[in-house]
Amino acid sequence: MNEPRIVKKYPNRRLYDTEESRYVTLADVQQLVRRGIDVKVVDSQSGKDITRGILIQIITEQETAGEPLFTTEMLVRFIRFYDEAVHEAFSGYLDQSLRFFADQQRDFNDRMRGVLGGRATWDITEMTRRNLEFWKGMQDQFFKAAVFPGSGHEAKQDPAEPLGEKPPKDAAADAADAEQGVGKKRK
Secondary structure: OOOEEEEEOOOOEEEOOOOOEEEHHHHHHHHHHHOOOOOOEEEEEOOOOOOHHHHHHHHHHHHHHHHOOOHHHHOOOOOOOOOOOOOOHHHHHHHHHHHHHHHHHHHHHHHHHHHHOOOOOOOOHHHHHHHHHHHHHHHHHHHHHHOOOOOOOOOOOOOOOOOOOOOOOHHHHHHHHHHHHHHHHOO
16 A cells, blocks of 8 residues: 655645645645545644544535535434444444445446446547437438428438338329329319
């Protein structure tokens, strides 16, 4: 296991990334964690590990900023478990559940990479583009077959005939159809 990246917290509440030699924000620490980089936050004066407090602060900001992950009911249950004898069991259960979920996510991503030809990322944009092309083609075929007014497709197709096939024209039948059409207009 690699050594965690050390971030120091100064009395002015600023965080300093010792590896990059620059001040960072909570959002920067959050991105490090999301990228799988182990982080250890220490108080600059005492050297005390305050990582948990910083991570809880990040979660709190996430929960108040957008769509919360935890419902109020869940938070109430968490607080109640702090006072009960099942505290350790609940903590272990949560830890195992999160590990299991992460393992399942990793397995799913690995399978998707295999299905998609070994690409490093699942290219949803490309899949969406292909699906849109497919549905546009189906829509065009539908409009060609049905010939809705204003669809831009001139060719009429008898629904009883397979697409693209028309019977040979009979000149006498065409003349009779034309005569009936003219007769209807005069009436």
